[in-house]
Amino acid sequence: MKKLKLVLTMVTAAFVLLLTACGTSETSGENGGKSEEKTLRVVTDAAYAPFEYLDKGEVTGFSVDFINAVAKQAGYKVKIENVGWDPLFVEIEGKTADLAISSITINDKRKKTYDFTVPYFLSTNKIMVPKESPIKSAGDLKGKTVAVQNGTTGQEAVEKMFGAENKNLKKFENNNLAIMELKSGGADAVVADNTVVEEYVKNNPKDNLVVIEDTNAFEKEFYGVLFPKGSKLRGEFDKAIKEIMENGEYAKVYKKWFNIEPDLTDIKA
Ligand code: LYS
Secondary structure, three states: OOOHHHHHHHHHHHHHHHHHHHHHHHHHOOOOOOOOOOOEEEEEEEEOOOOOEEEEEEEEEEHHHHHHHHHHOOOOOOEEEEOOOHHHHHHHOOOOOOOOOOOOOHHHHOOEEEEEOOOOOEEEEEEEEOOOOOOOOOOHHHOOOEEEEEEHHHHHHHHHHHHOOOEEEEEEEHHHHHHHHHHHHOEEEEEEHHHHHHHEEEEHHHHOEEEEOOOOOOOOEEEOOEOOOOOOOOOOHHHHHHHHHOOOOOHHHHHHHHOOOOHHHHHOO
């Protein structure tokens, strides 16, 4: 009996040792042997197709391919997590994430709290309405119910036009919810980034929606990658972004998602 116990203990010990060994080799294998390639935690709000959205539970989109290309150029790996829009700013301010990519417009207000890379995408807000809507310009939104994503430049632009206390402004946690409100008749319009609403209209012809441009009401905006203030990574990513714009990698990613060549003079303007 004693002998059996001893054998059992030895077998268990050998098994534990084996498992530990496997575990160790797996960890070093994760980096493909290149242990200097650090994995950075990237946060996003994956409800903004075609930039960042969920496909079968996976975060995908232009931003994902872009940040992977930039990180690779800078010698890093990234792990992207869908945490939501408001929480991503909390994470970056609290430094629980290394960076955020989420179609985030570079502006002075945000620059007070965060650091941005150089611009990587040109954008502007546009209005999405039903085809038969009487709304033809931003001025026509007066007195109408407008759905926006909370804490976006779209919300800001509408508030600037009609006052922050505008009771007809409906704010949502993400842009998909704002679009749903428009479709269900709870709002007359959605104001959001042009590429997102244009893509939505193109992909959902049965919804009978159209996009209205108003360059007098909405300014040109540029997306940047968001970092905690003072992050040392920012400079490395700036350099990597410029490099992939030079070496054709940026154009490759851009063409995959938008089917056209990027206008780099636009981004650098
Ligand atoms: N680009 C706009 C902004 O930064 C909208 C971003 C929304 C992302 N889910 O406010």
